[in-house]
Amino acid sequence: MPFRRSWPMTNMSPDSLIQNVRWVDRSAVVEVAGEVNLAHSNAFQEDLANIVAEKPQRLVLDLAGVTYMDSSGIASLVKMLSRAKAIGASMHLVGMSDRVRSLFEITRLDHVFEIHATCDEALASS
Template sequence: MDRGTVGSASRGRLNVAIRHQGASAIVTVAGELDHHTADLLRESLEGCVADGFARLVVDCSQLEFMDSTGLNVLLGARLKAEAGGGGVHLAGMQPVVARVFEITGADAVFTVHDSLDKALAD
């Protein structure tokens, strides 16, 4: 069941919107994820896990930039989601963001999908 957008927030150059579909929390991230904006995403992901959504699908299709702080937020969310029996799925990464995962090897610890539709179908 898709409950539509259940929350959204902005901080600086980052917007985060959350909606629920079945057992998944879909977190759409738009803009720039860096040390100035990372807390917004951290709080959003931790809130989803606290609300019982262990399967987090992060829609990165509108994410224009991400630094190591953003990567650390996603790695932390992955640990919390896995502790709750779920995981973090990344969808629709732009090449500049995907490159951060490739360089660090983090793409090996996340389930990465070409699109949000593919992530939700998995």
């Protein structure tokens, strides 16, 4: 049985897009909801940076609750991918809507990010 714990949400900005963080062994599973756009990108990056500072082996972003993403949202994810790799962590995106996934396909970032249908698939990947 994997070890699970919840993240203390007090570390997040007041209008955070991050709804929940749970730890499964050394993997952080981050539930994101709302519009990942210019208006939220700085706070979103800061909140993700706080999670990356905990040095997970795997960062799993559950984007099922994301209703919209623009180029600044994508830029935020690219920056977090770079930070994750810098500490030796992998980063996985799961639960994307067709609309959000098409952004990654158009920009060819679907070849850069590890994208899975579910959190379980991401947690099982190496």
